[in-house]
Amino acid sequence: MPVSFETGDIFATPGLSSYAHGCNCAGAMGKGIAVAFRQHWPAMYEAYRRLCMAGEFAPGDVFVWEEGTVTVFNLGTQLSWRTKAEYGAVERALSEMLREAEVRGVPEIALPSIGAGLGGLEWPRVRVLLEAFGAATPIRLRVCETFVEGVPLAA
Structure with a gap:
C-alpha cells in the first residue's frame, strides 16, 4: 500500500491505534518525539529501558508494546543518543515492524x-x-x- 506523507501531529489524530518511532538502544527517550512516547506510555518506557540496560535491544531490533487497544513499535535505529542512526538499522527495524504488524493484524501505523x-x-x-x-x-x-502540534494528520 502506498505510504502517505502527511502534516500534523500523530498524537492529535483520532482513530489511530498503532504508532512507531525510532529510538536509541541506550535506554533514553529524552528528546524529540520520544519524549511524547515516554509521556503517553510510561510503563512502555520502563520496559524499554530495562531491555536496553540488559543489552537486549540493539540497532535493527523492534520492541513491541501493546497497551489496551494501542500498539507501539519502538524501532532501534541508533546505538545511543550520541551516535547517528544507521540506514541498515532503519531498514532491518522497518522490516521487522511490518512483520510484527502483519502477525498482530495491524492495518495502519503512524510514525514520524x-x-x-x-x-x-x-x-x-x-x-x-x-x-x-x-x-x-x-x-x-x-x-x-x-509536525504541527495539536493538528490531526492530513495529506
Whole structure:
C-alpha cells in the first residue's frame, strides 16, 4: 500500500491505534518525539529501558508494546543518543515492524520521519526506504513529514 506523507501531529489524530518511532538502544527517550512516547506510555518506557540496560535491544531490533487497544513499535535505529542512526538499522527495524504488524493484524501505523531528525540521517534517503517498504505491504504507513502540534494528520 502506498505510504502517505502527511502534516500534523500523530498524537492529535483520532482513530489511530498503532504508532512507531525510532529510538536509541541506550535506554533514553529524552528528546524529540520520544519524549511524547515516554509521556503517553510510561510503563512502555520502563520496559524499554530495562531491555536496553540488559543489552537486549540493539540497532535493527523492534520492541513491541501493546497497551489496551494501542500498539507501539519502538524501532532501534541508533546505538545511543550520541551516535547517528544507521540506514541498515532503519531498514532491518522497518522490516521487522511490518512483520510484527502483519502477525498482530495491524492495518495502519503512524510514525514520524524516523532517523532523519535527531538521528541525523538524510530525509530524502529515508523517505525512499519508507516508500519501498510501503509498496511491499498491505499495512498503511502514515508518515508525519511535517509536525504541527495539536493538528490531526492530513495529506
